[in-house]
Amino acid sequence: MSDHLKGIAPFLATADAGSFTKAAERLHLSSSAVSKSVARLEARLGVILFERSTRRLQLSSAGHAYYATCKRVLQELVDAENVLAEQEGELAGKVRIGVPASYGRMRVMPALIDLCEKYPQLQPSIAFSDRFVDLFEERIDIAVRIGAPSHWPAALGQMHLGDEQLILCAAPGYLARRGTPASIAELAQHDCIAYGRADGSPMPWLFADGEHGGQLEHRLASPRMTVGDAEARTAAVLAGLGVAQLATWLVEQYLATGAIVAVLPPLATQGLPLYLAWPLARQLTPKTGTLLQELRQRLTINGPA
Template sequence: MIPSERLKGIEAFVCSADAGSFTTAGARLNLSSSAISKSIARLEARLGSRLFDRTTRRLALTEAGAAFYETCVRVLAELADAEAVLAAHRSEVVGRIKVDVPVAFGRMRVLPLLLGFAEQNPNVRPNITFTDRLVDVIEEGVDVAVRIGTPTLWPDALGHRHLGTERVIFCAAPAYLDRHGVPATVDDLATRDCILYGRADGSTIAWRFCDAAGVVEQRTMDGRIVLGSAEAQVEAVKAGFGIAQLATWLIAAELALGELVEILPGQATEGLPLHLVWPRSRQLSPKVDALLEVLTEGLRVE
């Protein structure tokens, strides 16, 4: 439990730092300048540090004061955000909402959830973009983004939620395996036709393998066909052109129908992580908060 004393003087301190004087801070908080000055003095005594350099003309933060100010501003903002999110649950879900999703995953897994959300909330007007590039959520005005991939570092301005990790398997069409035989080992894959995913820069996505100790390693394969679309990969494999390593969410229907079969099941590995990402400032909106809950429930990977 946080002692209540730790919160005393914080608002007066932040307001004084912003205003540059106790008098102006007092006017903003409906307190006398004397009351503000005493509150700051008590805070400094409790912290054992001087927070302001006081002059006759203006207050200036000390080095310790500047560091403490940054922390206080963040804490107060998070408290305000938490209160606003709770209040948002009592508000109407309405207005435009911009959502960015990966192309294949977005069409197959996210779009049905978004359409259901729109049906349940007729006053919401979704704007959905499909792209596999890394979108700058804040710069491009995105309210919620679905991302597949490993993040470098999440900026403080972004909220994020990990929903799980893909499972990737090796698969082929039965007709291809009838012609070329079922690979019995990882080394056999090098003698088969590989259907690879290619990036715009000409590189390809490496395949993931488990060694005898269960450690996952990556290998760049020589592909017979390289495609810049996961859905095109599926079609090429179904047509009998070779073997691919694909996420199970992408080929669930084909596996169920027997159009594709899993090979080397011992080599099934985790793929890329799945995240929801949003600007923290927009989480205050009822529509964003509601959509995050729908996508979390519908996309979470157990």
């Protein structure tokens, strides 16, 4: 194992400094010692790490790849040392959290604000995105995800928080003007607000299949409006523009006040699953473990959501 570590510090210092002389100054070694250390490393690896000329020194393509790997490994060593330095159960310091845009604003942010009040030394950095971010590439400690990949990477931990509940809903003013649909067939006579994919095509609505215990798809022939943002669809419903199928976590406050009402309640169905995800290596830290449990307590769906 020690042989694999030999020469890495001089190599990284040379790559960062751009010369053997400057690297030697940083390492308090002679320029010759640094140059020979890098040469021995190249000989052991069997590749040229630096392209040398009389005017400059630069990383080769193999050198770039090896540099990135060495930097990542050294950062993991730093992380491991931080694990040992942390006090168990104490939530303090920086943590990077990835959340979906609308759900993050409406559900995760209140939970994190509560945690910041409970743990004054906690310093969260929160990234909002509806795409499935690469937790390793973007150095995310914990992510909240709506939906799940077809296969979870082995290096990721996951915790199921429950499933969305999808309902059809509309504003009372719209229903007073257009009438309340009594069946799926009657929905075709109504203005419908659909969720739009990236290409603008509408996503089909899902309904519970009472006969077979599953779900049925209902494709909208011509929705009045196609919107690729959950909060914007809710705004369209509040404005009385039509009927939409929305997750109850989006509209629960409006259902409580009557600003939005459920339509065809028997057609309510299960939506996407919600998860916490994290790199398994991060779970070694008491900070991450405690934060996972705190978020689980606040975000787990106990009933329809």
